[in-house]
Amino acid sequence: MxxxxxxxxxxxxxxxxxxxxxxxxLKVKRIRQFGFFSxxxxxxxxxxxxxxxxxxxxxxxxxxxxxxxPILIPIVKVDTVKDEWRVNLTMEIQLxxxxxxxxxxxxxxxxxxxxIAINNKSNAYIKxxxxxxxxxxxxxxxxxxxxYRSNGYYLFTKEKIFAEVDTxxxxxxxxxxxxxxxxxxxxxxxxKEKENPSWKISFQLRNSSNIVTKQYPVGQQIFYSDxxxxxxxxxxxxxxxxxxxxIGDIIQQYNAPKFKSILFDQQSFIKKGDLFNEKMYYQTxxxxxxxxxxxxxxxxxxxxxxxxxxxxxxxxxxxxxxSFDLEGSKNNSQLVAGDLLGLSTSFTYRDRxxxxxxxxxxxxxxxxxxxxxxxxxxxxxQTLLWNVGHTYSFPNLLIPFINNKVKYPNTTKSNFSLNGAxxxxxxxYQLSSFTTNWGYETKKNKNGFENTWLYKPINIELxxxxxxxKLDSLLLLNPFLRSSFNEGNVISQTFSYVxxxxxxxxPNQNNYLRLGIEEAGGLLGMSTAIQKNIYRYIKAExxxxxxxxxxxxxxxxxxxxxWANNYSNDPVLKGQLPFFKQFTAGGPYSMRAWGLRQxxxxxxxxxxxxxxxxxxxxxxxxQLETNLEYRFPLLQMGSYKISSALFTDIGNIxxxxxxxxxxxxxxxxxxxxxxxxxxxxxxxxxxxxxxxxRIDYALKMKDPTRLYNxxxxxxxxxxxxxxxxxxxxxxxxxxxxxxGLPF
Numbered sequence: 015m016x017x018x019x020x021x022x023x024x025x026x027x028x029x030x031x032x033x034x035x036x037x038x039x040l041k042v043k044r045i046r047q048f049g050f051f052s053x054x055x056x057x058x059x060x061x062x063x064x065x066x067x068x069x070x071x072x073x074x075x076x077x078x079x080x081x082x083x084p085i086l087i088p089i090v091k092v093d094t095v096k097d098e099w100r101v102n103l104t105m106e107i108q109l110x111x112x113x114x115x116x117x118x119x120x121x122x123x124x125x126x127x128x129x130i131a132i133n134n135k136s137n138a139y140i141k142x143x144x145x146x147x148x149x150x151x152x153x154x155x156x157x158x159x160x161x162y163r164s165n166g167y168y169l170f171t172k173e174k175i176f177a178e179v180d181t182x183x184x185x186x187x188x189x190x191x192x193x194x195x196x197x198x199x200x201x202x203x204x205x206k207e208k209e210n211p212s213w214k215i216s217f218q219l220r221n222s223s224n225i226v227t228k229q230y231p232v233g234q235q236i237f238y239s240d241x242x243x244x245x246x247x248x249x250x251x252x253x254x255x256x257x258x259x260x261i262g263d264i265i266q267q268y269n270a271p272k273f274k275s276i277l278f279d280q281q282s283f284i285k286k287g288d289l290f291n292e293k294m295y296y297q298t299x300x301x302x303x304x305x306x307x308x309x310x311x312x313x314x315x316x317x318x319x320x321x322x323x324x325x326x327x328x329x330x331x332x333x334x335x336x337s338f339d340l341e342g343s344k345n346n347s348q349l350v351a352g353d354l355l356g357l358s359t360s361f362t363y364r365d366r367x368x369x370x371x372x373x374x375x376x377x378x379x380x381x382x383x384x385x386x387x388x389x390x391x392x393x394x395x396q397t398l399l400w401n402v403g404h405t406y407s408f409p410n411l412l413i414p415f416i417n418n419k420v421k422y423p424n425t426t427k428s429n430f431s432l433n434g435a436x437x438x439x440x441x442x443y444q445l446s447s448f449t450t451n452w453g454y455e456t457k458k459n460k461n462g463f464e465n466t467w468l469y470k471p472i473n474i475e476l477x478x479x480x481x482x483x484k485l486d487s488l489l490l491l492n493p494f495l496r497s498s499f500n501e502g503n504v505i506s507q508t509f510s511y512v513x514x515x516x517x518x519x520x521p522n523q524n525n526y527l528r529l530g531i532e533e534a535g536g537l538l539g540m541s542t543a544i545q546k547n548i549y550r551y552i553k554a555e556x557x558x559x560x561x562x563x564x565x566x567x568x569x570x571x572x573x574x575x576x577w578a579n580n581y582s583n584d585p586v587l588k589g590q591l592p593f594f595k596q597f598t599a600g601g602p603y604s605m606r607a608w609g610l611r612q613x614x615x616x617x618x619x620x621x622x623x624x625x626x627x628x629x630x631x632x633x634x635x636x637q638l639e640t641n642l643e644y645r646f647p648l649l650q651m652g653s654y655k656i657s658s659a660l661f662t663d664i665g666n667i668x669x670x671x672x673x674x675x676x677x678x679x680x681x682x683x684x685x686x687x688x689x690x691x692x693x694x695x696x697x698x699x700x701x702x703x704x705x706x707x708r709i710d711y712a713l714k715m716k717d718p719t720r721l722y723n724x725x726x727x728x729x730x731x732x733x734x735x736x737x738x739x740x741x742x743x744x745x746x747x748x749x750x751x752x753x754g755l756p757f
Contacts, residue, residue: 015106028079030522032105035071037064040103060101062090072105080112080145113146116212122175123222126229127162131217134161146213151177158217166229166289168315168322174226180214230290233321236265237278239328247312247327272330273307274370280410281305290322299326304425304457305409307331307372330367337362358382358399374407395440403433411454425457442488442630443499444480445594449473453508463515468508473532475504477592484630491624492675497580497589498596498633502549506534526559532595535582550582551591559757568645572757576637579670590669596633597667599691602752604639605663607693607712609748614667615679616689617718617725622738632667636681638690639665641757645699655701661710661756663693666718688725692716699755710750717746 016032019025039061065088076084085108093100118140122128139153140146155172162170219226238250255267261275263286281301283294295313303311309331316323339360360380368375384397408428430452437445453470479501481489489496510530517523535550555576562569576597582588590596600608611631621632643661650656666689672680681689695712716725720736727733727746735745 015104017106017108019109020112027520028076031075031079032072032107035068035075036103037068037071039064040068065090065103068105072107076107076109078147078149080147081109082113082146083110084108085110114212115140115142115144115146115215117214118142119214119216121216121218123219124227127167127219127227130161130165131158140215146179146215151179151215154217160293163290163292164294165291166231167227168230168290168317169225169228174220176218176220178216178218180216230317230320230322232284232286232288232290233318233323234265234286235263235278235282235284235324235326236267237275237326237328239266239268239273239278239330240270241327241329243310243329245327245329247314247325250327251314251316251325272367272370273372277371277409278326284324295324300459301409301425302326302328305366305372306374307333307366333365333367335364335366337364357385368406372409374405376403376405376407378403378405397440398438399436401433401435403431405429405431407455413454427455429453429455439631441482442485443482446478447475447594449475461515461518463513466510466512468510468512470508473504473506473508475506477501477503477594488624488630492620495590497587498591498593500586500592502587502592503547504534504549504592504595506532508532522563524559524561524563526557526561528555528557530555549580549587549592549595550584551578551580551595553578553591553595566647570641570643570645570755570757572639572641574637574639574665577670578635580635590633591635593631593633596635597637598631598633599637599639599665599667602708602710602750603756605665605691605693606661606695606710606750606756607663607714607748608691613665613691615676616666616668616681617685618676618679619719619739620676620679622719622742622744623740634667634679635670636668637665639663643756648698653703657699657701659697659699659710661695661697661712662715663712664690666691689718690716691718697750706754708750708752708755710752710756712748712750714746714748 016025016028019028039058042058069086069088072086073084076082087106087108089104089106091102091104093102118135118138120128120131120135122131137157139157140150144150155175155177158175159170159172238247238255241250256269257267257271259266259268259275261279264275264279264282266273266275266278282298283301284291284298295315299311299313302308307330308328310329312327314325314327316325339362340358358380359382360378363377365375366372378401380399380401380403382397382399383395385394406429408430410428411426412428431450433447433449435445435447435449439445451470451473453468453473456467458465479499481499485499489499508531510528512529513525513527515525517525530553532551532553534552535548553576556574558573560571562571578591578595578597580587580589580591598611599605599613601610605613611633614632615634621630641661641663643659645657645659647655647657668681668689669676669679670681672682678689692715693712694715695710697708697710699709700707713727714720715727717727717736718725719738720726721739722728733746735743738744
């Protein structure tokens with residue numbers, strides 16, 4: 015029971031945090047069964063003496079949040095249930111006023127150290143007006159130590175600095191010889207402290223010896239590049255390794271020449287003679303770890319002749335590896351009385367150390383088939399596909415006309431890929447493609463967040479499409495689709511940004527953000543010599559995910575939006591984007607009440623009124639979709655977990671603009687509600703630790719193509735299927751089979 019919180023949000027956060035500080039002997043041990051039922055495992059005996067420990071734990075926690083004078087009163091109630099005595103414990107907490115920081119000063123008894131602290135105080139964890147907390151003081155001390163150790167102060171440690179907290183009211187320092195005046199002075203000071211408590215924080219050196227205030231330069235950087243797991247770093251420092259090679263300021267020691275020394279020169283952010291910088295040293299270790307060539311990385315620093323030697327202990331990972339994957343998906347088809355069963359296999363070969371420079375090479379072969387099960391009207395096989403790809407990932411930025419020794423503060427890579435693919439959509443089309451691209455990837459990790467930027471200045475995609483009778487018939491019925499299936503090539507540049515990690519304000523919340531943009535034919539499409547073969551378009555995407563974790567359950571939310579525009583003036587290629595660049599909806603990872611690529615466009619009846627359309631895939635230039643899923647456990651068998659979920663999916667795809675042929679397929683804000691599809695459902699998830707098998711069941715609660723009840727399902731006259739205008743029976747539900755969580 016918490017009294018006088020500053021806000022409802024703070025009340026919720028404190029309630030959740032304080033629940034972790036009950037003494038273990040006072041906690042009730044329960045397990046969750048079937049997602050809803052809580053079962054008492056083993057009752058524990060009430061120990062009154064443990065209440066004071068709980069009060070101390072909670073007081074310490076509240077002090078980290080700025081509440082330094084809370085009043086905690088444990089309330090014990092004893093009830094009888096049948097022949098049992100049961101104790102109910104409640105902690106009544108009066109928070110009182112937060113202590114406010116009135117003044118923050120740095121009184122470092124060294125000119126250089128004081129100057130560094132003042133110049134970087136904008137990054138301080140505590141500032142005037144903030145609530146006082148031990149946590150913020152500790153964070154600021156850590157920040158100052160890291161700051162000094164990144165400016166050459168190798169021997170500076172946290173023991174060398176402290177924070178002095180002055181709680182004395184300055185009014186009490188005024189001399190007053192009158193006893194009555196002194197009493198009045200004290201009472202006024204107490205009342206002011208109670209109404210608006212404020213403290214002064216001063217950061218000072220514990221001592222100012224020459225050792226503490228001396229800056230040290232970097233000496234040698236030694237990389238021990240092929241250690242074994244059993245090797246002891248302290249022993250290696252003394253005995254050294256069999257061979258040694260120097261390049262510039264870098265020394266490599268090794269038993270076998272598995273790596274070229276130039277690699278370590280490229281990955282190091284430090285030069286001999288520079289002031290010791292612990293932050294850059296850790297960045298170098300992180301860079302080496304991200305390359306994937308080593309399975310274990312360790313570091314040591316030693317002091318020699320007033321210089322700091324940096325040591326890197328590297329245990330190589332297995333250079334060559336092979337993997338084989340099998341994946342399946344099953345979903346209900348929208349327009350025929352059948353199911354779609356997708357099966358795919360892939361074989362991957364990986365080399366982590368091409369040319370002994372930690373260049374990663376990945377070769378992949380993938381094949382797949384999509385079957386139309388239980389359908390007597392069409393062939394069993396619906397789609398065949400295969401894909402062959404090869405990728406190189408270089409451990410630095412390779413930019414023409416720029417020295418590749420230029421250092422970048424984050425983990426950076428250059429990627430080159432080649433890919434060939436073949437898709438046979440039986441009786442509709444055959445698509446052959448060859449793609450290649452060159453791009454740059456940068457990653458930065460901070461405060462548990464991972465930020466990734468990926469830029470591809472060159473992306474070339476060459477396509478050849480062969481059209482068959484069913485597609486030709488479909489295009490005759492709806493010529494608006496024709497531009498999606500024209501034969502053209504793509505020369506584009508792409509940019510994407512991904513941000514993921516836990517929330518700083520809410521530890522139980524994870525955030526994910528993805529932004530992407532692709533621009534094709536902007537310059538090359540202006541050339542009259544080649545513009546007839548080059549698509550010109552711009553495409554943008556955004557995806558936001560949030561995951562809220564509770565004691566036993568999770569609430570997951572996702573929003574995805576996509577927009578694309580073909581701005582070509584070419585009479586053949588203008589109109590829609592090519593279908594392989596358009597958006598689709600439906601299937602086990604999207605709108606689960608609809609079959610794979612079977613939702614849309616808008617509230618168009620085209621696919622429901624034409625017998626020629628069959629179950630042909632739908633593609634659009636705009637997509638809006640949001641998903642909400644509540645996940646909860648059911649039971650556990652050994653190390654395997656069985657859980658479930660309740661979910662809803664809302665969204666659709668559209669054309670960018672209306673057409674006289676199919677006006678209902680275009681996006682218009684005033685008919686957004688009418689066009690939105692809504693599915694609800696539940697599912698079973700089998701968690702085998704390494705992967706999750708998921709089976710979901712979903713109902714079409716609102717179908718934009720439903721001709722009655724404004725598209726909503728009539729729950730008073732529930733129909734498991736509808737007959738479309740073309741006479742096709744379509745289920746109002748779908749079973750989805752997938753690998754992994756949907757988002």
